Amino acid sequence: MAALSAPAAPPIETRPRTGVFIGLLAAGGLFLLLALAAFLHFEHSGHIATGMDNQIVWGIPHVFAVFLVVAASGVLNVASIGSVFGKPDYKARAPLSGLLALTMMAGGLVVLAADLGRPDRLLVAVTHFNFKSIFALNMLFYSGFFAIVAAYLVTLMNRRLNPYARALGFLAFFWRLALTTATGSIFGFLIARSAYGSALMAPMFIIYSFAYGLAAFLIVQSAMYAWNGLASNARVLARMKNLLAVFVGAALYFTVVMHLTNLYFAKQIAYERFLLLDGGVYTTAFWFGQIGLGGVLPLALLLIPGAGQTRVVIASALVTLGGLAQMFVTIVGGQAFPLDLFPGHAVSSRFQDGIVNAYAPVPGEFALGFGGFAFAFLITVIAVRVLPFLPRDAADASALKTTD
Template identity: 55%
Template sequence: MATLSALHTKNKLFYLLLALGGLMVLAGLYAVHMMEEHGHIISGMNNQIVWGLPHVFAIFLIVAASGVLNVASIGSVFGKTIYKARAPLASLLSVAMLAGGLTVLMLDLGRPDRIIVAATNFNITSVFAWNIVLYSGMFSLVAVYLWTMMEQCMNCWTKPAGFAVFAWRFILTTGTGLIFAFLLARQAYGSALLPPMFIVLSFAWGLAVFHVVQAVIYAWNEKVLDPTILQRKKNLLGIFVLGSLYMVATYHFTNLYFANRVEFEHFILFDGGLFPNLFWWGYVFFGNLIPLALIYLPGLGQTRCVMAASMAVVLGAFVFLYVFIIGGQAFPLSIFPGFEVSSTFADGQINEYHPSVYEFLVGIMGLAIAFMITTVSVRVLNFMPQDKHYIAD
């Protein structure tokens, strides 16, 4: 009876979680309706900060959606058993986060009703247009990959499908990095380092999300993850965090070397008010050093530590994107290098941005969509990793 009552409680909890997710989506849709009715004037975005909080959420979700597939790739492409068992869950998370991120991007458009225009008018020179193809291709490929994994008679196709997804996700994150890399005039962007940087960031962010979801699923099913498996996966997270820190450091160091970008680097790293604080404390300390300590310090590295480290990496990711996207636009565009400038259009001034609750709700909606897709799928289909007794590969 006790088991039955526990099942009832779990059932109720499932529907409660679903209702919460649904409410968040509804709140996001309300915000979209308000922006549609009144225009973007009710958001904090303006003619200087043209991309705001929704883009922070959307880009996090899209980059993490690509990164989480790393777990699947290590399984299918490199044949590591413990990762193979987790490939279906990783693929599901990827589809869920991609759906969430793209919904936010789409609904933040000035004219979301014209999405069919975006689908039918293709400008070949636009990296945005390439990304439309990359995102839809990713959906289809991951769906096929999932099918080959979950349908027994299709299992022989898992490896080629895994290879295709492996290649596609690299190209997709390259595409995301290129959105900024192609902005030649902005001091914050316009760097060929950005696509590889986004790829390495995606590894860390995707794996962190995977760890959090995996821990919740194991707890829900009252199972304990084999400590040896946890050990391997936590080490991988540590390497990815170190890798992303290295890429971010290289990006800033190269910028510091270019005379025309020194001023921007001083702004973002030292005297830009909120942004340096967010960068050093939020991203470097909280999003990198704390997780590294939790992973590598002797006596730490247990399940809870890995969970906390993963959550810190995710939070650090949001802070990083806020500094990168908003901070990059807050610094005045240099139209007349070597001149002091002033105008009625904020030339030469640090641009102000105060995000509104509507933007926040649109962004949160993306997370809620990813959450709902994952929760329902995990409930109705078998995404629970099935580990055999661990044997080193």
């Protein structure tokens, strides 16, 4: 199990240069400050200052927040493949995987909290639980996730506690599956709207999380190698690249199945027509963003022979972009399509009944969303500066002793 403990690598190799470090902190800090300004503005003026209204109640902040939460659970898979499935290449990456899981989850939850109507009542949210609410269960899953992954991380990085890493790795793996099931079910349990209310949401979100999380991991790992002047291990990169391709393909499969089943149900055809053909920005985001940029193109980049680090990073960035597009389509597109209040009737009212709901997000909403990324980014940058998170493979570092 000693391999699970990250090696005490020479500082010069595992830490970005001080200038780079300060620059990264400043960049992340700037985004965080912008997010803070947006938060204070919305908090003071109310949501009237956002593009959200009584029809589009969850907007861009939720797109970023849910993406980060889903990707956070997915990024932990790298550690799980090491601890649960015993793959040494992934064990070496387990600490970074655990760290990213924590920081991205924190980033997502910060955005979710900042977008509440009453963020000052966070304490109420953790003291009053409606256990029938999947949202409340999610809060328990998120809290547990922090505790379990933090403990797992400690066992990974502390040689003395290393024997417990496997057990905690198992626990973290099952916990994260439950967590993403619950996150997908936030939408899966909504009977009101045509876009949601499907049991497929839970497994689909799990497979999305696999893809988004691994893509995020590959981007961070490549950046860290670049900071330290290291090249990726070609063999390991090839394995991870193929795994990402499998996840992206599986995500596409679930998306296709979801829409094909919808097309089979007469009551869902109007929604599918909206999303696939007539939905304007949502149709574009679906075909161009989620399917094209986030699915087909990265698959091609990953599977056409000769993919090196650059191509893998580009593919990963595209998967991330596609993930944001998918969240936009799922969350905002699902609300834009009008409710079917009286089936068989055309409806109209002063409350925007019967029409496709317009949504024009303000820059502050994007600032809040990017703030979640900045929050995760800053904690990650500081953590990798002070602790040895850099993935080291046996072939690359003689300091790393693999014993299992």
